[in-house]
Amino acid sequence: MSTVRLRGVTAGYPGMPVLDCVDLMVAAGTTTAVLGGSGSGKTTLLRVVAGFLAPTAGEVLIGDRTVAGPGTWVPPEQRAVGYVRQEGALFPHLSVAGNIAFGLPWPRRRHRDRVRELLGLVGLSDDVGGRRPDQLSGGQQQRVALARALAPRPQLVLLDEPFSSLDTALRASTRDATARALRASGATAILVTHDQAEALSFADEIAVLRAGTFRQVAAPPVVYGDPVDAEVAAFLGDAVLVPGIAGAGQVVCTFGTLAVRGFVTHGRVEVMLRPEQIRLTPPGAGRVDATVLDIAYFGHDAVVELDLIDDATHHGIRARVAGVAQPSPGARVGLDVVGPVRVFPPT
Template identity: 75%
Template sequence: MSEVRLRGVTAGYGREAVLDHVDLTVREGTTTAVLGGSGSGKTTLLRVISGFLRPGSGTVEVGGRTVAGPGVWVPPERRGVAYVRQEGALFPHLSVAGNIAFGLPWPRRRHRDRVLELLELVGLTADLADRRPDQLSGGQQQRVALARALAPRPELVLLDEPFSSLDAGLRVATREATARALRASGATALLVTHDQGEALSFADEVAILTLGRFRQVDRPTVVYREPVDAEVAEFLGDAVLLAGTAADGLVDCRLGTLPVGGPVPSGEVQVMVRPEQITLTETGTGQLDATVRAVTYFGHDAVVELDLANDAAHHPLRARVIGLHPPTPGDRVGVSVVGSVRAFPRGRTAAGTDLPVAEAS
């Protein structure tokens, strides 16, 4: 196990800067998910840590040892870092056992025991050891790739969107098996992904990366419930954004007077409400009345588009409800908000872009 520390790291390709003086700490034995869109710098970050790309400035430490910095450069093969790619990249001419044992430093007679141990660790059966990669499902191939990465007991495991090529069912099962295997091995891990649900469910901490900078790094519950600004709120899941006025820990908006969690700027603000905070009841029993405009059904839940009775402009509002008995378009419902909301100053985001001031989005 080992801690990873990046301090003031810049990196790019030619004259194009991709990472801009980033700081990040991945604590020993934990998993951090770096969440960002295309071009945000996710893969560049992994290439810097693994040693495939030299940073322009700053330092990288793995296990208390500086592996990149002023006057210091440790090549990839000496960093004790394993890299699991999106496509798995198994050797097609080797069996499962051969792939897992590839590169093991100890005598061959000990390989079989380690292979069987790792197959069990990643949730695969021993009878798969002699199969070729093309005889496995996509999820099984990714688990074998993880087993191969864990085989030499690396200090750090880097995962480059390893589940994105799998279909929905395999993706969830493989992600859960990978998380269990990493916890059981005690490995420190860094996952990069563009999937918000994956980042929130997989990692001990989530780091939001946009335009080469980290916007927020914290526990999944904190970054989701307490985003630093409206841009992060929208990036990390569905968010209803409303214009409002804040004072004394409360905010007035189209949903009524609501309590605000966290620091509350006085004056005009942008209010963030998660759709699952908006509950629907029988008409006349909620804080407000509304009419159901449309329903998008997902099975386990549904997104309900609402027209509030007190909104002459008819700006739609979104609520997320369980999918057992969703309403139908045209229904009259009561609307209430559960829990506290977030409030952000009107103006500019941390990225320097203007915040929208629409009544709802």
């Protein structure tokens, strides 16, 4: 296990700067998800840590060792880093056991025990070891790729959107198996992803990357419940944003007077609610009334699109409700708000 530190790292490509003086620390034995949209710099950051791209400024440390910095450069093969790509990139001419054992430095007679251990670690049976990669499902291939990365006991494992090519069921099961394997091995890991749900469920900490800089680095409940600004709030999960006027620990908005979480600036603000904070009530029993416009059904829950009655601004309001019972489009309902809300300066 090793702590990973990026200090003032700037990197990019000729004529195209990407990372702008970023700082990040990943504690030993933990997983950090770097979350960002396309072009935010996620893959560039991973390439810098892996040693595939040299930073133009700043330094990278793995443990107590500087692997990139002014006058210092350690090549990728000497960094003790495991790398899992989006497609797994297994060697097609080798068996599963051969793929896993490929990077092992010790005598071949000891490979069998290590391969068996790793197959169990990623949730695969021993008989899989004799198969070829093309005889495995996509999820199994990604588990083998993880086992191969863990085989030489690296200080750090880098995961480059490893679940994005899998279908929904495989993605969830493979993600869970990967998380268990990383915890069992004690490895430090960095996952880059654009999937908010994946980052929230997988990582100990989330680093939100936007336009080459980190906007917020914190535990998943903090980033989701207390985002640093409205853009982070909207990016990390669904967010309902309405204008309001704040002061004295509360805010007045279209839902009435609400308690505010965190520091409150006085004056005009944007009020952020999560859809699960909005509860549907009988008409007249909530803070305001609304008309149901549409319903998106997901099985376990549903998102109800609403139009506030007697509200000239027609803010888009979304409430998340249990999937077993939803109102019909055109129905009139009341809306209530559960818990304190977050406010931001107006954009």
